[in-house]
Amino acid sequence: MRIIAGLAKGRNIAAVAGATRPTSDRAREALFSTLASEFGDFAGLHILDLYAGTGAIALESLSRGAEIVHAVEKDEQAQKSITANFESIKTALCPGSFHLFGMSVHRFLQDRATVPYHFIYIDPPYDVEDIDVIENLIQLREGGFLHPQALIAVERNSRVKEISWPDGYQALREKNYGQATIFYGVPAEL
Numbered sequence: 001m002r003i004i005a006g007l008a009k010g011r012n013i014a015a016v017a018g019a020t021r022p023t024s025d026r027a028r029e030a031l032f033s034t035l036a037s038e039f040g041d042f043a044g045l046h047i048l049d050l051y052a053g054t055g056a057i058a059l060e061s062l063s064r065g066a067e068i069v070h071a072v073e074k075d076e077q078a079q080k081s082i083t084a085n086f087e088s089i090k091t092a093l094c095p096g097s098f099h100l101f102g103m104s105v106h107r108f109l110q111d112r113a114t115v116p117y118h119f120i121y122i123d124p125p126y127d128v129e130d131i132d133v134i135e136n137l138i139q140l141r142e143g144g145f146l147h148p149q150a151l152i153a154v155e156r157n158s159r160v161k162e163i164s165w166p167d168g169y170q171a172l173r174e175k176n177y178g179q180a181t182i183f184y185g186v187p188a189e190l
Helices: 025-039 056-063 076-090 130-142
Strands: 046-050 068-072 097-101 117-122 146-157 169-177 180-187
Touching (some): 025 056, 025 169, 025 180, 046 056, 056 068, 117 130
C-alpha cells in the first residue's frame, strides 16, 4: 500500500497482518475522488478516521493538505504501524497537524468534539455489529463532531445490503468495491 496523491505521493504504508483490514487502493482512490468533488481542495479540512487500522485514510488526507487529521485506533500493533507510517511521510513536509488517539472509538466519542470535522471515515472490523455503527453515528451527532457540511463515509462488508442511518442523517449513495461497500451520508440538519 502507498499514498496515492499529494506531498507524500508514492510513500509506502505498512500494515499489521491480522490486526487490520486495509481499504483497497481502488476503494481509496474512489473515496478521495468523491472527497475532491465534494470539497475541492483539502486545505482547511478537518478529517476524522475512526477504526483507523493502518492510518491510510488519515495519512492520505494529510498528504493532500488537510489542516487537522485525527485517527482513532485501539489495537496497539496497529497504533505502532500508524505511528511508523506517519513518521515515514512527515518528511514530505505535509502542512497539517496529525494526532493518533490510542483508544476505542466508543471511548473517543464519549467526549465532546474539540473541532467539527468536514469528513469522517468509519471503517470498523466487519464483525462489528450494525447497531454499534449506528451508535457511533449517534455519538458523532450528539458530541458536536459534525461540521454543518460534513460528509460521512461508512465502509462495510458488501454482504451488508444497506446501513440504517439514524435520525439526523441523510443517505446520499453507496459504492461497491468488491468485498467492500462504502455508504455516504450527510447531516440532515444541525
